[in-house]
Amino acid sequence: xxxxxxxxxxxxxxxxxxxxxxxxxxxxxxxxxxxxxxxxxxxxxxxxxxxxxxxxxxxxxxxxxxxxxxxxxxxxxxxxxxxxxxxxxxxxxxxxxxxxxxxxxxxxxxxxxxxxxxxxxxxxxxxxxxxxxxxxxxxxxxxxxxxxxxxxxxxxxxxxxxxxxxxxxxxxxxxxxxxxxxxxxxxxxxxxxxxxxxxxxxxxxxxxxxxxxxxxxxxxxxxxxxxxxxxxxxxxxxxxxxxxxxxxxxxxxxxxxxxxxxxxxxxxxxxxxxxxxxxxxxxxxxxxxxxxxxxxxxxxxxxxxxxxxxxxxxxxxxxxxxxxxxxxxxxxxxxxxxxxxxxxxxxxxxxxxxxxxxxxxxxxxxxxxxxxxxxxxxxxxxxxxxxxxxxxxxxxxxxxxxxxxxxxxxxxxxxxxx
Amino acid sequence: xxxxxxxxxxxxxxxxxxxxxxxxxxxxxxxxxxxxxxxxxxxxxxxxxxxxxxxxxxxxxxxxxxxxxxxxxxxxxxxxxxxxxxxxxxxxxxxxxxxxxxxxxxxxxxxxxxxxxxxxxxxxxxxxxxxxxxxxxxxxxxxxxxxxxxxxxxxxxxxxxxxxxxxxxxxxxxxxxxxxxxxxxxxxxxxxxxxxxxxxxxxxxxxxxxxxxxxxxxxxxxxxxxxxxxxxxxxxxxxxxxxxxxxxxxxxxxxxxxxxxxxxxxxxxxxxxxxxxxxxxxxxxxxxxxxxxxxxxxxxxxxxxxxxxxxxxxxxxxxxxxxxxxxxxxxxxxxxxxxxxxxxxxxxxxxxxxxxxxxxxxxxxxxxxxxxxxxxxxxxxxxxxxxxxxxxxxxxxxxxxxxxxxxxxxxxxxxxxx
Numbered sequence: 001x002x003x004x005x006x007x008x009x010x011x012x013x014x015x016x017x018x019x020x021x022x023x024x025x026x027x028x029x030x031x032x033x034x035x036x037x038x039x040x041x042x043x044x045x046x047x048x049x050x051x052x053x054x055x056x057x058x059x060x061x062x063x064x065x066x067x068x069x070x071x072x073x074x075x076x077x078x079x080x081x082x083x084x085x086x087x088x089x090x091x092x093x094x095x096x097x098x099x100x101x102x103x104x105x106x107x108x109x110x111x112x113x114x115x116x117x118x119x120x121x122x123x124x125x126x127x128x129x130x131x132x133x134x135x136x137x138x139x140x141x142x143x144x145x146x147x148x149x150x151x152x153x154x155x156x157x158x159x160x161x162x163x164x165x166x167x168x169x170x171x172x173x174x175x176x177x178x179x180x181x182x183x184x185x186x187x188x189x190x191x192x193x194x195x196x197x198x199x200x201x202x203x204x205x206x207x208x209x210x211x212x213x214x215x216x217x218x219x220x221x222x223x224x225x226x227x228x229x230x231x232x233x234x235x236x237x238x239x240x241x242x243x244x245x246x247x248x249x250x251x252x253x254x255x256x257x258x259x260x261x262x263x264x265x266x267x268x269x270x271x272x273x274x275x276x277x278x279x280x281x282x283x284x285x286x287x288x289x290x291x292x293x294x295x296x297x298x299x300x301x302x303x304x305x306x307x308x309x310x311x312x313x314x315x316x317x318x319x320x321x322x323x324x325x326x327x328x329x330x331x332x333x334x335x336x337x338x339x340x341x342x343x344x345x346x347x348x349x350x351x352x353x354x355x356x357x358x359x360x361x362x363x364x365x366x367x368x369x370x371x372x373x374x375x376x377x378x379x380x381x382x383x384x385x386x387x388x389x390x391x392x393x394x395x396x397x398x399x400x401x402x403x404x405x406x407x408x409x410x411x412x413x414x415x416x417x418x
Numbered sequence: 419x420x421x422x423x424x425x426x427x428x429x430x431x432x433x434x435x436x437x438x439x440x441x442x443x444x445x446x447x448x449x450x451x452x453x454x455x456x457x458x459x460x461x462x463x464x465x466x467x468x469x470x471x472x473x474x475x476x477x478x479x480x481x482x483x484x485x486x487x488x489x490x491x492x493x494x495x496x497x498x499x500x501x502x503x504x505x506x507x508x509x510x511x512x513x514x515x516x517x518x519x520x521x522x523x524x525x526x527x528x529x530x531x532x533x534x535x536x537x538x539x540x541x542x543x544x545x546x547x548x549x550x551x552x553x554x555x556x557x558x559x560x561x562x563x564x565x566x567x568x569x570x571x572x573x574x575x576x577x578x579x580x581x582x583x584x585x586x587x588x589x590x591x592x593x594x595x596x597x598x599x600x601x602x603x604x605x606x607x608x609x610x611x612x613x614x615x616x617x618x619x620x621x622x623x624x625x626x627x628x629x630x631x632x633x634x635x636x637x638x639x640x641x642x643x644x645x646x647x648x649x650x651x652x653x654x655x656x657x658x659x660x661x662x663x664x665x666x667x668x669x670x671x672x673x674x675x676x677x678x679x680x681x682x683x684x685x686x687x688x689x690x691x692x693x694x695x696x697x698x699x700x701x702x703x704x705x706x707x708x709x710x711x712x713x714x715x716x717x718x719x720x721x722x723x724x725x726x727x728x729x730x731x732x733x734x735x736x737x738x739x740x741x742x743x744x745x746x747x748x749x750x751x752x753x754x755x756x757x758x759x760x761x762x763x764x765x766x767x768x769x770x771x772x773x774x775x776x777x778x779x780x781x782x783x784x785x786x787x788x789x790x791x792x793x794x795x796x797x798x799x800x801x802x803x804x805x806x807x808x809x810x811x812x813x814x815x816x817x818x819x820x821x822x823x824x825x826x827x828x829x830x831x832x833x834x835x836x
Contacts, residue, residue, distance in 0.1 A: 001644050001776070038621070049614075052724055054470070196470075200468070206456045207456060213636050214636060217632075219632050227419060227421035227645070264725070306470055307726060308470065358419070
């Protein structure tokens with residue numbers, strides 16, 4: 001007798017758990033969530049480390065959004081702690097205000113200055129490029145070669161192992177450049193962290209699902225599919241894996257994290273540098289655009305506000321993606337996008353992934369498939385965008401009364417027969 | 419096509435995870451662990467609460483053992499923090515040293531005293547009962563009515579909702595009574611907490627299992643059994659449930675927890691009482707044998723040693739067991755033991771639980787069953803004893819080359835046909 005569910009949900013990150021929560025609580029659907037890692041929360045998971053410090057397990061996750069709807073949705077599962085995400089850049093043996101603004105400019109020229117002076121300086125140094133076609137051109141056209149070399153070139157090269165000129169304009173273009181004193185890294189209206197951490201938020205989503213949820217961890221969905229029956233699959237894993245890499249592997253950048261913890265006593269020497277008792281560095285994140293092998297050091301305690309004597313810093317080393325590593329970032333370049341589009345056309349054409357053949361035998365028809373999340377859509381979405389995509393796909397599924405069909409989370413195209 | 423495993427393990431507490439870890443890593447067996455709660459660790463689970471304080475989710479768990487073998491086994495998954503588990507009793511508006519010792523006696527008589535004086539006092543007050551048959555008699559025979567009334571009677575009545583005279587001698591008898599100044603609550607040679615908490619220990623056990631483990635949370639094993647094939651079931655759930663309550667429900671005591679957290683500022687007023695900055699009460703555990711509805715207040719930060727400004731205290735209210743509540747304590751009384759023995763005889767006779775009938779259809783033979791843990795054996799085992807039971811059952815299974823058979827964890831009887 002085959003175990004039956006309404007939905008098979010692949011991945012227990014923001015995408016998968018949002019779908020599970022909506023489908024169980026709003027429609028009474030039974031959901032089996034399958035997650036290959038032994039924990040929920042995906043890359044947004046956080047945890048208290050062995051030194052009692054709350055850290056983001058897979059690199060810092062700075063929650064922000066302009067959408068009151070997303071805030072309202074997630075606020076069912078968490079309180080919030082407002083945060084100014086503050087970032088510095090370390091170059092020439094000193095900390096610089098970052099993103100570049102009037103304060104950075106004053107550090108550069110060694111005296112106080114006005115916005116007019118900074119604008120005049122930029123006008124002089126900027127390279128005239130009417131339509132920047134890559135990340136090098138987008139920065140050169142805004143600030144010129146001196147600031148590009150100091151803050152962007154090395155960092156981007158380390159992060160992507162590609163020259164900025166071989167990356168989409170959006171990669172460096174998403175970082176603001178200002179001539180006022182606004183030090184904020186991000187522009188969204190709502191900037192806050194879940195008050196008790198992301199993992200607690202995810203635990204509450206799971207609890208909200210209640211008894212209609214089954215949560216299967218440490219398990220590859222491909223192992224499960226032949227043994228269960230379901231009418232629809234929500235897939236938040238890598239799209240190339242879903243189609244057995246038939247066009248080749250999509251490129252990703254991966255990361256390696258190096259953690260270091262300090263006690264109150266060990267932090268005394270750092271106080272003149274951090275400016276705060278119990279901290280190692282002067283801001284939540286410091287970028288290292290120079291010759292260091294790591295790109296940044298994150299001390300998330302600045303943002304979590306944890307009342308804890310110890311602290312933990314995390315050095316982040318960009319890494320090539322390969323077996324046993326996590327696929328963190330889709331590569332924002334034309335060759336990668338074009339490969340993704342080949343896979344995406346399979347979804348659009350309703351091609352049933354081979355792993356679902358067994359499901360056809362169970363049900364007579366192919367289950368529907370929804371692709372949501374960063375890996376399934378090969379896009380560098382922020383967390384709020386992933387939740388938005390899931391909520392939108394939920395609305396679509398509900399309005400089509402759960403007709404079997406294929407579709408993207410953000411697509412409004414009608415479901416089609418497989 | 420039925421999903422196949424070597425072992426189905428019911429429960430992800432100390433018993434289940436120890437078995438899973440051994441079977442996967444030592445014998446390469448595939449294990450499906452099914453846990454009805456949405457987290458691992460059973461009642462030993464701990465977590466950081468919303469105030470950043472590490473708390474024991476289901477009441478305090480004071481790890482201790484006399485077995486170097488158990489320490490060695492668990493030390494693969496955790497470091498340890500040595501702890502003197504310190505307990506006080508609150509009566510007549512003051513804190514008393516507890517368990518009763520010479521310090522308590524001095525508090526009682528209001529002046530310093532010697533062991534000889536205390537022994538003389540006890541000799542005078544003690545009730546002569548050569549063979550105590552219940553918990554009232556065991557305490558009266560050791561310390562007499564005054565100390566019995568002050569420290570034992572009300573506490574025990576609240577905890578069990580039974581008169582001490584209706585409880586086995588072991589209930590109160592396990593608490594030491596001393597005429598020296600030894601304030602320690604427990605007698606074992608090794609007393610320590612997992613350095614980063616119990617839940618981290620359990621996470622590391624899961625990680626150690628590797629890809630042969632499947633971990634299914636938020637799921638009742640009775641739902642899973644018809645859909646999977648397995649050769650042997652390790653059962654750490656309630657034995658009466660396994661046999662569909664055919665002789666009636668075994669009695670349990672349950673607990674309700676009331677958490678209260680305090681910031682550094684809110685704790686200033688408590689400093690004269692707790693004697694330590696950042697703490698609410700003067701010891702890890704304070705018993706309340708009086709008319710309060712709760713039995714104890716636990717401030718586990720005393721034991722975890724967490725470097726955290728906030729603190730959390732937990733009041734523990736004994737509760738009747740019923741639907742939606744956790745079965746915490748088997749009831750140590752003759753009627754309950756006798757009911758348990760009825761169930762136990764089913765196990766001994768190799769009676770196949772009804773829920774395993776589907777398994778017989780899958781495999782042609784009934785799967786073997788091992789019963790381990792506090793609920794399956796209806797015994798108030800400590801954590802080290804549960805781990806010992808699991809390790810011993812593992813050895814038994816390995817030595818019989820995984821012959822299908824029924825058996826207790828601690829039994830050395832040969833497996834028998836179902």
